Amino acid sequence: MATFALVDCNNFYASCERLFRPNLKNQPVVVLSNNDGCVIARSQEAKAVGIAMGAPLFKIRTLVEEHGVAVCSSNYALYGDISERVMTMLGSNAPSHEVYSIDECFLDLDNLGVPDLTAWCSSLRQRTYQWTGIPVSIGIGGTKTLAKLANRLAKKSAKAGGVIDLAHHPEWIDTALRKTPIGDVWGVGRRWSQMLEERGMVTAHDFAHAQDGWIRQKMGVVGLRTAHELRGYICHALEDQPQPKQTTCCSRSFGATITDKSQVHDAVMQFAERAAEKVRSADQVAGAMQIFIRTDPFNANAPQKSLSGSANFPQPTSDARAITGTATRILERIWRAGYAWKKAGILLLDLSAKGSAPPSLFDAIASPDDGLMTAMDQINAKYGRGSVKLGLAGKDRDWSMRRENLSPSFTTKWADLVSVRVG
Incomplete structure (x- = not known):
């Protein structure tokens, strides 16, 4: 039996903005897209006051002012560097790992040799926060799709303490599938979820128990693999060596x-x-x-x-x-x-x-x-990037992005290092 864990950084961009700015703790924080257009990340406090993902800044001005929301321009140099630190730390604690995105990492927990995976993952979660300052949630499952599903529930459950293990508690899987809307299943996009909901499949449990022939006809082999993974059959192995890009x-x-x-x-x-x-x-x-x-x-x-x-x-x-x-x-x-x-x-x-x-x-x-x-x-x-260029572009940049609320690059620029006064 294989065991996968998905470690997901909580509200990653917002957490990075708070890392060197303790005054933002417990304050609503949003991060904007390029040119300070729309909300692409929110802290829990920002979600609680009703700020929606993708909302244009001009439409939430009233909420920002009423609730003292900290508005940050996207700082990808900072996020990328913090992500590398988190992934390096996670990879050093597991036999193999797959960096899935800037804020997600799959771990191979097979043959780890620990008596209690939940306790081990709880310790890893605490250690990640202590070493990097980034809070994470961890979902454990017998397939990558079930690990993803467990991670989603771990984030939402106050009792879980940030970790849910479906691999060693198979009796929880049925309940977990029933609690997961079909649109939140890894690999089921908006078009497929709409099609499935129209046919009465509103949860992961409904989809997992659909007939293989029907799934193959409507969603092809990709959809069928997703259904099999929900049933506990491994279709997606850990990719510790990323495929080379084509573009x-x-x-x-x-x-x-x-x-x-x-x-x-x-x-x-x-x-x-x-x-x-x-x-x-x-x-x-x-x-x-x-x-x-x-x-x-x-x-x-x-x-x-x-x-x-x-x-x-x-x-x-x-x-x-x-x-x-x-x-x-x-x-x-x-x-x-x-x-x-x-x-x-x-x-x-x-x-x-x-x-x-x-x-x-x-x-x-x-x-x-x-x-x-x-x-x-x-x-x-x-x-630092841009220190040396070919000299083809002029200095007058009317086209440069708007980033009026850009935080310092605390970890990648000497000039932006945090200074501390003693005495």
């Missing part, structure tokens, strides 16, 4: 609409450099790229346009010079004046491991490795 993207909405071609060019150049950096960090190369620019679809008074273009590289590359050069040529080809642009993005396609593509006769001439990209990556890793 990578860097896109942003602008802080304000822009009509100036040079400003759009500057944004595209920065996104292209960042996408190239992502590919190099994975030790991959890209075979093709696509760029897009679009207007604001929510502005009914402005003419709408969405443009995109693509190109193949002569040889697969991760060199920012080749990638930005190609991006410039694509933008020149697709550009249309007279529109107020709101968003742009770069998509690198056909990714493969560096050195895996068969070389051509002219590789050494066309793409000499002069070490510049490696040197730039090393400098940026030591002194």
Whole structure:
């Protein structure tokens, strides 16, 4: 019998904001999306006062003022660094683990050799909070889907103490399935949950007891695997080695609409450099790229346009010079004046491991490795991202994101380190 645990950080972004700001403890906290648009994370206190996930900031101004809600711009540098610390700590305590998302981690608890898994997970939960300052909940199950389900219940149950073990308490599974709405089952999206509810399957228990043939016909093998996992049959093994990406993207909405071609060019150049950096960090190369620019679809008074273009590289590359050069040529080809642009993005396609593509006769001439990209990556890793760039983008950034409530990068910038006065 296999045993999986899912460790999920509670209200992760909000917890990160509180980590170095104790004045936010017990205060409602919300974190906003890019350009300070909509709520993407909430503390328990913010949920209690009625702030909904995805709510635009301008619609909750009254609640923010009435309840003293702390509003934070998203600080992904901080969240990413704290996540790495949490995942490193969790991985050091289990035989193997799978980082599922920025705030979730599956653990393999087989052959752990402890008499009481609930007590062990409770200790791990306390240790995680002590070492990282991030509260977590832990669900244990015989499959990854049941572990996910147990984690959801552990978060909601005051008596559980943050840990529920369905693997060694199979008598609890039936009740857990009945308490879980079908829309909260891992792997059942909005479209499927609507379809299932229309057919009277409103809980995980209803779905788990549906006929295999019907599930296969309506939801394919993916849906059937989900149902089998709810029944205790393992269909998803632990993936301790993540699959290599096939694409990578860097896109942003602008802080304000822009009509100036040079400003759009500057944004595209920065996104292209960042996408190239992502590919190099994975030790991959890209075979093709696509760029897009679009207007604001929510502005009914402005003419709408969405443009995109693509190109193949002569040889697969991760060199920012080749990638930005190609991006410039694509933008020149697709550009249309007279529109107020709101968003742009770069998509690198056909990714493969560096050195895996068969070389051509002219590789050494066309793409000499002069070490510049490696040197730039090393400098940026030591002194912070953006310390060294190609110099293609201007300094005047009308397109930069709005982040009016950005917290300091407490763990990734020397200038933002917390200072303590003694005496």
